[in-house]
C-alpha cells in the first residue's frame with residue numbers, strides 16, 4: 549500500500565529543505581521532491597548576504613526569526629555554514645539617502661533590530677578602505693554573510709538524518725487532488741507520491757506549481773550578476789551595500805572578495821543563467837569606486853542564478869486561497885537567502901499547528917487579487 553506522508557515539499561532550495569527539517573522536528577512524516585540536487589538553484593549560487601536591514605517591513609518578522617536560526621545553525625544542522633556576523637553597512641549617497649536610512653532605522657527598531665547611523669567622518673574612521681563621496685551610512689551590527697553552497701544541503705542532510713525522505717533527481721510533473729490527498733506524479737518514478745499537505749517551495753518555478761491550483765500570479769525571473777576575485781589579505785570587514793541598490797561587496801574568511809551589481813540573463817525553462825560581460829565590467833568599476841584598493845585585484849569568475857521576482861518585490865508566503873492543505877513560499881525577489889531558515893520553520897508550523905507566531909502580513913498570494921480589483 550502506498551505510504552501517505554503528512555507533508556510533501558516541492559523544491560529543495562533553502563526554503564524547502566528548512567521546511568523538511570522543521571516538519572521532522574515537529575514529528576511530521578515528510579518527503580521532499582527536488583528536480584536536481586538540493587541547493588543547486590538560487591539557494592546555492594547567491595551572494596551569501598544575511599542582512600535584515602534594507603528589507604520591506606512585511607519581511608522583517610521573518611528576517612528577525614531567521615536571524616536567530618542563523619546563529620544557531622551549528623546546533624540545528626551541525627555546521628555554521630560559515631555564517632559570520634560582520635555587520636552590514638548600507639552607504640548613503642546623499643542627504644536624501646540619509647533621511648531614508650533614518651526612517652528605516654525606526655522601522656527596524658519596531659521589529660527589535662538595532663541599526664546605528666554613521667556620518668561621513670565615522671565611515672572614514674571606522675572603514676578607511678571605503679572610497680570617498682558617501683554622506684553617511686547605517687550599520688546593522690548583527691547582520692553578516694554565509695556560504696550559500698553549504699546551507700540548503702546542510703538543512704537537507706539534517707532533515708534526512710531525522711528521517712525525512714529527501715528525493716533528489718525527482719521532478720514533479722503533475723499533481724492531482726484525490727479527496728483530501730495530494731497525489732504527485734514524478735518524471736522518474738511511476739508510483740505517485742501521496743501526502744495530506746503540500747508545500748510549494750519551487751523558487752522561480754513556484755508560480756507555475758501554484759497555477760495548477762488556480763493560484764495565478766505573475767512571477768518574473770531575475771538573475772543578479774555576481775563576481776568573485778582572487779583571495780587577498782583581510783581588508784573589508786562588514787558586508788557593504790548602498791542605498792538605491794547598486795553595488796554590494798563582502799570578503800570571505802579565506803580572502804576572496806565577492807561583489808554583485810546589475811543583472812545577467814536567465815531562461816528558467818532551459819535551467820540556464822549567464823552573467824553579462826558589460827554588466828560585470830560595470831560592476832567591477834563600481835566595486836573599485838566603493839573600495840579603491842580592489843583596483844589591482846584579479847577577477848576570477850562571474851556567475852548568476854535563476855530567481856523568481858514578484859511584481860512588488862516581496863515573496864509569496866502562506867496558504868493557498870483555493871486549496872486546503874496547500875502552502876506556497878516562492879518569488880523571493882533577490883533576497884530570500886536570509887529568510888530561508890525561518891520560512892521553513894513557519895511553513896512547518898502552518899502545516900502542523902495551523903498557525904505561526906511569525907507574522908506573514910503583506911506576503912499572502914491574495915494581495916495580487918486585491919491589487920487587480922482596485923484597478924477595475
Ligand SMILES: Cc1cc2nc3c(=O)[nH]c(=O)nc-3n(C[C@H](O)[C@H](O)[C@H](O)COP(=O)(O)OP(=O)(O)OC[C@H]3O[C@@H](n4cnc5c(N)ncnc54)[C@H](O)[C@@H]3O)c2cc1C
Pocket residue numbers: 558559560561562563564581582583584585586587588589590591592593594595596597598599718719720721749750751752753754770771772773774851852853854855877878879880881882883884885886887888
Ligand atoms: C545570484 C543571486 C544572488 C542572491 N543574493 C542574495 C543575498 O545575498 N541574500 C539573500 O537573502 N538572497 C539572495 N538571493 C536570493 C536567494 O538566493 C533566493 O531568494 C532563495 O535562495 C530562494 O530559495 P528557494 O528555496 O525559494 O528557491 P531555490 O533555491 O531556487 O529552490 C527551488 C528549488 O525548486 C526546485 N524545483 C522547481 N520546480 C520543481 C519541480 N517541478 N520538481 C522538483 N523540483 C523543482 C528547483 O530545482 C530548485 O532547487 C540571490 C539570488 C541569486 C540568484
